[in-house]
Amino acid sequence: MPVNPELVGRVFPPTSPYLVGREKVREFARAVFAEHPQHFEPEAARARGYADVVAPPTFAIVVQEATLAQLLSEPDSGIVLENVLHAEQRFRYSRPIVAGDELTATLTVSGMRAIGGNTMLTSDAEVHDAAGEHVVTTTSVLVVGGGDE
Protein backbone atom coordinates (compact mmCIF):
# COMPACT_ATOMS: atom_id res chain seq x y z
CA MET A 1 0.00 0.00 0.00
CA PRO A 2 1.51 3.38 -0.94
CA VAL A 3 1.59 6.29 1.50
CA ASN A 4 -1.84 7.90 1.71
CA PRO A 5 -1.63 11.37 0.08
CA GLU A 6 -4.55 12.53 2.21
CA LEU A 7 -2.22 12.56 5.23
CA VAL A 8 -0.94 15.98 4.16
CA GLY A 9 -2.43 18.68 6.33
CA ARG A 10 -3.64 16.21 8.92
CA VAL A 11 -3.25 17.48 12.49
CA PHE A 12 -3.10 14.96 15.31
CA PRO A 13 -4.35 15.40 18.87
CA PRO A 14 -1.72 16.54 21.41
CA THR A 15 0.28 13.69 22.95
CA SER A 16 -0.21 12.99 26.64
CA PRO A 17 2.11 15.14 28.79
CA TYR A 18 5.73 13.99 29.02
CA LEU A 19 7.31 14.89 32.36
CA VAL A 20 11.02 15.58 31.89
CA GLY A 21 12.91 13.91 34.75
CA ARG A 22 16.29 15.03 36.09
CA GLU A 23 17.76 11.54 35.84
CA LYS A 24 16.44 11.17 32.29
CA VAL A 25 18.21 14.38 31.28
CA ARG A 26 21.44 13.10 32.86
CA GLU A 27 21.06 9.71 31.19
CA PHE A 28 20.43 11.30 27.79
CA ALA A 29 23.31 13.75 28.21
CA ARG A 30 25.72 10.89 29.02
CA ALA A 31 24.43 8.93 26.01
CA VAL A 32 25.29 11.75 23.57
CA PHE A 33 28.66 12.41 25.24
CA ALA A 34 27.58 15.84 26.50
CA GLU A 35 29.93 17.22 29.11
CA HIS A 36 28.71 20.57 30.38
CA PRO A 37 27.72 20.55 34.10
CA GLN A 38 24.39 22.26 33.28
CA HIS A 39 23.14 18.85 32.05
CA PHE A 40 24.05 17.11 35.30
CA GLU A 41 24.10 19.53 38.23
CA PRO A 42 21.07 21.61 39.18
CA GLU A 43 23.35 24.29 40.71
CA ALA A 44 25.18 24.71 37.40
CA ALA A 45 21.85 25.04 35.58
CA ARG A 46 20.54 27.55 38.13
CA ALA A 47 23.69 29.61 37.73
CA ARG A 48 22.63 30.02 34.09
CA GLY A 49 19.10 30.99 35.07
CA TYR A 50 17.36 27.64 34.54
CA ALA A 51 15.15 25.96 37.12
CA ASP A 52 16.83 22.55 36.83
CA VAL A 53 19.23 20.54 34.67
CA VAL A 54 19.16 21.48 30.96
CA ALA A 55 18.52 18.84 28.31
CA PRO A 56 20.87 18.63 25.29
CA PRO A 57 19.43 20.05 22.02
CA THR A 58 18.41 16.70 20.53
CA PHE A 59 16.47 15.59 23.63
CA ALA A 60 13.23 16.78 22.00
CA ILE A 61 13.38 13.64 19.85
CA VAL A 62 12.16 11.71 22.91
CA VAL A 63 8.99 13.82 22.91
CA GLN A 64 8.67 13.69 19.14
CA GLU A 65 8.80 9.88 19.28
CA ALA A 66 5.23 9.71 20.62
CA THR A 67 4.02 11.59 17.54
CA LEU A 68 5.71 9.08 15.23
CA ALA A 69 3.79 6.35 17.04
CA GLN A 70 0.56 8.29 16.35
CA LEU A 71 1.42 8.53 12.67
CA LEU A 72 2.29 4.85 12.35
CA SER A 73 -0.85 3.72 14.13
CA GLU A 74 -3.07 5.72 11.79
CA PRO A 75 -4.98 2.91 10.05
CA ASP A 76 -4.99 4.57 6.63
CA SER A 77 -1.38 5.89 6.64
CA GLY A 78 0.10 3.25 4.35
CA ILE A 79 3.37 3.55 6.28
CA VAL A 80 5.19 0.43 7.49
CA LEU A 81 7.99 1.09 10.01
CA GLU A 82 10.35 -1.39 8.35
CA ASN A 83 10.26 0.74 5.18
CA VAL A 84 11.00 4.04 6.92
CA LEU A 85 14.35 5.82 6.80
CA HIS A 86 15.18 9.00 8.70
CA ALA A 87 16.42 11.51 6.12
CA GLU A 88 16.43 14.88 7.91
CA GLN A 89 15.84 16.26 11.37
CA ARG A 90 15.55 19.81 12.65
CA PHE A 91 14.80 21.49 15.99
CA ARG A 92 13.77 25.13 16.44
CA TYR A 93 13.84 26.19 20.07
CA SER A 94 12.12 29.04 21.88
CA ARG A 95 13.97 27.93 25.02
CA PRO A 96 15.90 24.85 26.14
CA ILE A 97 14.05 21.92 27.73
CA VAL A 98 14.74 21.59 31.47
CA ALA A 99 13.89 18.93 34.05
CA GLY A 100 10.42 19.50 35.45
CA ASP A 101 8.92 20.52 32.10
CA GLU A 102 5.67 18.85 31.20
CA LEU A 103 5.61 18.72 27.42
CA THR A 104 2.96 17.88 24.87
CA ALA A 105 3.55 17.54 21.14
CA THR A 106 1.09 18.25 18.36
CA LEU A 107 1.92 16.65 15.04
CA THR A 108 1.07 18.03 11.61
CA VAL A 109 1.93 16.26 8.39
CA SER A 110 3.15 19.22 6.39
CA GLY A 111 4.39 17.79 3.13
CA MET A 112 4.77 14.81 0.88
CA ARG A 113 6.50 14.24 -2.43
CA ALA A 114 7.39 11.24 -4.53
CA ILE A 115 11.04 10.49 -5.24
CA GLY A 116 11.54 7.49 -7.48
CA GLY A 117 9.46 4.74 -5.93
CA ASN A 118 9.70 6.34 -2.48
CA THR A 119 7.76 9.02 -0.62
CA MET A 120 9.40 11.88 1.29
CA LEU A 121 7.15 12.73 4.20
CA THR A 122 7.69 15.94 6.20
CA SER A 123 6.06 16.38 9.58
CA ASP A 124 6.27 19.02 12.29
CA ALA A 125 5.67 18.51 15.98
CA GLU A 126 4.94 21.66 17.99
CA VAL A 127 6.04 21.10 21.58
CA HIS A 128 4.47 23.22 24.33
CA ASP A 129 4.93 23.31 28.09
CA ALA A 130 2.23 23.03 30.77
CA ALA A 131 1.60 26.79 30.56
CA GLY A 132 0.92 26.46 26.84
CA GLU A 133 4.14 28.26 25.88
CA HIS A 134 6.05 27.12 22.80
CA VAL A 135 9.29 25.27 23.63
CA VAL A 136 10.44 23.67 20.39
CA THR A 137 9.25 22.68 16.95
CA THR A 138 10.74 19.46 15.63
CA THR A 139 10.71 18.71 11.91
CA SER A 140 11.33 15.25 10.52
CA VAL A 141 11.72 14.15 6.94
CA LEU A 142 11.14 10.43 6.53
CA VAL A 143 11.73 8.43 3.37
CA VAL A 144 9.06 5.79 3.12
CA GLY A 145 9.81 2.89 0.80
CA GLY A 146 7.24 2.12 -1.85
CA GLY A 147 6.60 -1.42 -0.58
CA ASP A 148 4.46 -3.53 -2.90
CA GLU A 149 3.36 -1.50 -5.87
Add this chain to the structure above:
Amino acid sequence: MIPAVGDIVAERTVHLTRESLVRYAGASGDFNPIHYRDDVAQSVGLPGVLAHGMLTMGVAVSTLDGWLGSSGTVTEYGVRFTRPVPVDAEAGAQLSVVAKAAEVDADARTARIDLTVTHNGITVLVKAQVRVRFA
Protein backbone atom coordinates in the same frame (compact mmCIF):
# COMPACT_ATOMS: atom_id res chain seq x y z
CA MET B 1 32.72 34.47 23.30
CA ILE B 2 31.47 35.54 19.87
CA PRO B 3 33.70 33.97 17.19
CA ALA B 4 34.84 35.34 13.85
CA VAL B 5 33.68 33.76 10.60
CA GLY B 6 35.94 30.83 9.79
CA ASP B 7 37.01 30.15 13.38
CA ILE B 8 37.04 26.53 14.43
CA VAL B 9 35.21 26.83 17.74
CA ALA B 10 35.35 23.19 18.82
CA GLU B 11 36.41 19.77 17.61
CA ARG B 12 36.65 16.27 19.00
CA THR B 13 36.71 12.59 18.12
CA VAL B 14 34.32 10.24 19.88
CA HIS B 15 34.84 6.51 19.98
CA LEU B 16 31.48 4.73 19.68
CA THR B 17 31.12 1.13 20.80
CA ARG B 18 28.19 -1.26 20.90
CA GLU B 19 27.79 -0.19 24.52
CA SER B 20 27.32 3.41 23.34
CA LEU B 21 24.47 2.25 21.11
CA VAL B 22 22.75 0.27 23.87
CA ARG B 23 23.13 3.25 26.18
CA TYR B 24 21.59 5.59 23.59
CA ALA B 25 18.75 3.12 22.89
CA GLY B 26 17.84 3.15 26.57
CA ALA B 27 18.20 6.90 26.95
CA SER B 28 16.16 7.75 23.86
CA GLY B 29 13.68 4.88 23.76
CA ASP B 30 14.70 3.95 20.20
CA PHE B 31 14.98 0.15 20.34
CA ASN B 32 15.14 -0.54 16.61
CA PRO B 33 17.15 -3.82 16.57
CA ILE B 34 19.33 -2.71 13.63
CA HIS B 35 21.20 -0.74 16.31
CA TYR B 36 22.14 -3.79 18.41
CA ARG B 37 21.62 -7.01 16.41
CA ASP B 38 23.84 -7.86 13.44
CA ASP B 39 21.47 -10.60 12.25
CA VAL B 40 18.54 -8.19 12.02
CA ALA B 41 20.69 -5.50 10.38
CA GLN B 42 21.97 -7.99 7.80
CA SER B 43 18.46 -9.28 7.10
CA VAL B 44 17.54 -5.82 5.79
CA GLY B 45 20.67 -5.56 3.64
CA LEU B 46 22.97 -3.63 5.99
CA PRO B 47 26.59 -4.64 6.63
CA GLY B 48 25.87 -4.89 10.35
CA VAL B 49 24.80 -2.86 13.36
CA LEU B 50 24.61 0.91 12.71
CA ALA B 51 24.70 3.86 15.07
CA HIS B 52 21.35 5.64 15.51
CA GLY B 53 21.30 8.69 13.24
CA MET B 54 20.03 10.64 16.24
CA LEU B 55 23.03 9.49 18.28
CA THR B 56 25.37 10.86 15.62
CA MET B 57 23.34 14.09 15.54
CA GLY B 58 23.45 14.35 19.34
CA VAL B 59 27.17 13.60 19.63
CA ALA B 60 27.88 16.17 16.93
CA VAL B 61 26.14 19.09 18.65
CA SER B 62 27.45 18.17 22.10
CA THR B 63 30.90 18.96 20.72
CA LEU B 64 29.92 22.62 21.28
CA ASP B 65 29.32 22.03 25.00
CA GLY B 66 32.68 23.17 26.32
CA TRP B 67 32.79 26.24 24.09
CA LEU B 68 29.15 27.37 24.19
CA GLY B 69 27.93 25.72 27.39
CA SER B 70 28.23 28.67 29.72
CA SER B 71 27.87 31.55 27.29
CA GLY B 72 25.01 30.76 24.94
CA THR B 73 22.26 28.44 23.77
CA VAL B 74 21.35 26.49 20.68
CA THR B 75 18.26 27.98 19.06
CA GLU B 76 18.11 25.82 15.96
CA TYR B 77 19.81 22.64 14.80
CA GLY B 78 19.23 20.62 11.65
CA VAL B 79 20.98 17.84 9.74
CA ARG B 80 20.55 15.56 6.78
CA PHE B 81 21.49 11.94 7.34
CA THR B 82 23.45 10.84 4.30
CA ARG B 83 25.68 7.90 5.25
CA PRO B 84 25.31 5.21 7.90
CA VAL B 85 27.89 4.73 10.67
CA PRO B 86 28.58 0.98 11.08
CA VAL B 87 29.79 0.14 14.59
CA ASP B 88 31.98 -2.97 14.64
CA ALA B 89 31.50 -5.28 17.64
CA GLU B 90 35.21 -5.17 18.49
CA ALA B 91 36.66 -2.09 16.83
CA GLY B 92 33.68 0.24 17.35
CA ALA B 93 33.67 3.40 15.23
CA GLN B 94 35.41 6.76 15.36
CA LEU B 95 33.26 9.83 14.81
CA SER B 96 35.11 13.08 14.14
CA VAL B 97 33.43 16.45 14.56
CA VAL B 98 34.75 19.87 13.55
CA ALA B 99 32.65 22.95 14.36
CA LYS B 100 33.32 26.11 12.39
CA ALA B 101 31.69 29.54 12.53
CA ALA B 102 29.97 30.10 9.18
CA GLU B 103 27.97 33.28 9.88
CA VAL B 104 28.30 35.73 12.74
CA ASP B 105 26.05 38.64 13.65
CA ALA B 106 27.82 40.45 16.47
CA ASP B 107 25.01 43.00 16.94
CA ALA B 108 22.30 40.37 17.27
CA ARG B 109 24.74 38.16 19.22
CA THR B 110 23.96 35.15 17.04
CA ALA B 111 25.99 32.81 14.87
CA ARG B 112 25.62 29.84 12.57
CA ILE B 113 28.03 27.03 13.32
CA ASP B 114 28.55 24.36 10.67
CA LEU B 115 29.49 20.88 11.82
CA THR B 116 31.62 18.57 9.71
CA VAL B 117 30.96 15.04 10.91
CA THR B 118 33.00 12.19 9.46
CA HIS B 119 33.54 8.48 9.95
CA ASN B 120 36.66 6.99 8.31
CA GLY B 121 37.03 10.22 6.37
CA ILE B 122 33.51 10.01 4.95
CA THR B 123 30.97 12.73 5.72
CA VAL B 124 27.96 11.17 7.42
CA LEU B 125 25.83 14.28 8.11
CA VAL B 126 25.21 16.97 5.52
CA LYS B 127 24.04 20.54 6.17
CA ALA B 128 24.65 20.02 9.88
CA GLN B 129 24.01 23.60 10.97
CA VAL B 130 23.56 24.99 14.46
CA ARG B 131 22.17 28.44 15.19
CA VAL B 132 23.32 29.79 18.51
CA ARG B 133 22.55 32.87 20.56
CA PHE B 134 25.03 34.31 22.99
CA ALA B 135 23.97 35.53 26.40
